[in-house]
Amino acid sequence: MSISERDFEALSAYLDGELSGKALARLEARLHSNQELQETYEQLQRTRSVIRSLPKIRAPRNYMLTPEMVGVVQKPHRAFPILRFASVLATLVLILVFMGDIFVLPTLTSISSEAVQFAAPAVAEQVQPILEAEIVESQLPEAPAEGEMDRAISEEEAAPPAAAEAMEMLEEAAAPVEKTQILSTLASPVEELADDLGRIAEPEEEPEEELLLEVETRIQESQFVPEERAGFDIETIVRYSEIALLIIALSTGLTAYYLYRRYR
Amino acid sequence: MDENALIQDARQGDLDAFNRLILAYQDRVYNQAYRVLGESQAADDATQEAFISAYKNLRSFRGGSFRAWLLRIVTNACYDELRRRKRRPTTPLEPVDESGDEIESPHWIADPGELPEDNVVRGELGKAIQHCLDELPTDFRVVVVLVDVQGMDYLEAADTIGKPLGTIKSRLARGRTRMRECLQGFWELLPMSMRLET
Structure with missing residues (x-):
């Protein structure tokens, strides 16, 4: 009795435990009764053992992909x-602002403070007599000498506006260079007027303390207020800009670097 | 290693995740290629090609056994290589002596190390089994390697080569029968317990 291909197939499946149901029962019954089938089964079993004894070969290298x-x-x-x-943009702007902070801002600040330091006292000197004259005139109604009366009257009319303008200049002393120049040009007629009025008021020269105090106070105010306001604005804006730009440059740069590493 | 997570990451283009999968499976994939092709250089090429192809076609993997999917790709790469060989057969470089006669055991084949007897026998037996595998038709060889070398069950083997279960049973039985006949020629190499009786 020879073994058919179907028998080999059944024996192979039986060997792997892949046979079930009636086919399994039928084959087991035949294996008990058929010696040749039994021997073929044992040979298949050994063959499978031999094949399975093949050593597992390790890969000769890593196959990782690039x-x-x-x-x-x-x-x-x-x-x-x-x-x-x-x-990059934030960094460049930061560098520019920083360089401006180092080289330009101190120059601006020194010009500003110097201008205020030099201009304010000069203007004050020029304005002080004018203010004094204004008040003296209002308090001294006596008629001046006749020869000087005409001149005094004509320049008296011009004096109050000139004095008011000088006061406005003092209050806006933040950009003092140009304004100081303007004031100095204005100062010459004012000075002349002050001299004239001084001469007129000379006989009755009685300085009043309240008047002087008021004049000094107004001069002091004109010296300090503009300087403080100008210095605070520029420097603070520059500092805040530098900090904001630094934060933007760092945060965007670090995030970009993270994304570069993550998706590389 | 969470295989599913790595597969998901690799699908989204994470090459590092796929490389971790490669490290986990490269021995199995190389074994499959080597046992089917019977040559280390060709197996090396087929393995690399299979992993590249797997990465490029990872979206076509629809779950199930990732090992079966990888072995299917490397088996296809082996089929491609065998078809290529058939189209362009190569002449093996046989060593010859000064008179032009073939040298059976050239000196550069000899292993300079002293091997124990068992290792020699095991090596020879391995060569004999590989020789018998090489003698099998490719379709039979692939199934024998999947089931008896890789240790797959019939269902997984059917999934790997994309054939019905009946085909797997049939090809495996015929492959084993031919292996049995072939190995009888190397009976002296077999351990006593494995010697086949005719």
């Missing part, structure tokens, strides 16, 4: 170019 091998150019995250540009 982006070049798979031909994939990995796209960076879409936010990466925006963040990179923002970081």
Whole structure:
């Protein structure tokens, strides 16, 4: 009795435990009664054991892939170019602001303070007699000498506006260079007027303390207020700008670097 | 290692995740290629090609056994290589002596190390089994390697080569029968317990 291909197939499946139901029962019954079938089964069993004894070969190398091998150019995250540009831009602006802070701002500040320091006392000197004259005139109604009367009257009319203008100049002494020049040009007629009035008022020269106090106070106010306001504005804006730019440059740069590493 | 998470990451283009999967499976994949092709250089090429192909086609993996999916790809790579060989057969470089006669055991084949007897026998037996595997038709060889070398069950083997269960049973039985006949020629190499009786 020879073994058919169907018998080999059944024996092979039986060997692997892949036979079930009636086919399994039928084969087991035949194995008990058929010696040749039994021997064939044992041979298949040994064959399988021999094949399974093949050693497992280790891979001779690692087969890990690189982006070049798979031909994939990995796209960076879409936010990466925006963040990179923002970081570079913020850094450049920060450098410019910082250089301005180092080289330009001190110059501006010194010019400003020098102008205030020099201009304010000069203007004050010029204005003080005018203010005094204004008050003296209002308090001394006696008629001046006749020869000087005409001149005094004509310049008296011009004096109050000139004095008021000088006061306005004092209050706006933040940009003092140009304004100081303007004041100095204004100062010459005012000075002349002050001299004239001084001469007129000379016989009755009785300085009043209240008047002088008021004049000094107004001069002091005109010296300090503009300086403080100008210094605070520029320097504070520059400092805040530097801090904001530094934060923007660092945060966008670090985020861009993270995205670059993550999606590389 | 969370295999599913790595597969998901690799699908989204994470090459590092896929490389971790490669490290986990490269021995199995190389074994499959080597046992089917019977040559280390060709197996090396087929393995690398299979992993590249797997990465590029990872979206076509629809769950199930990742090992079966990988072995299917490397088996297809082996089929491609065997078809290529058939189209362009190569002449093996046989060593010859000064008179032009073939040298059976050239000196560069000899292993300079002193091997124990058992290792020699095991090595020879391995060569004999590989020789018998090489003698099998490719379709039979692939199934024998999947089931008896890789240790797959019939269902997984059917999934790997994309054939019905009946085909697996049939090819495996015929492959084993031919292996049995072939191995009888190397009976002296077999351990006593494995010697086949005719």
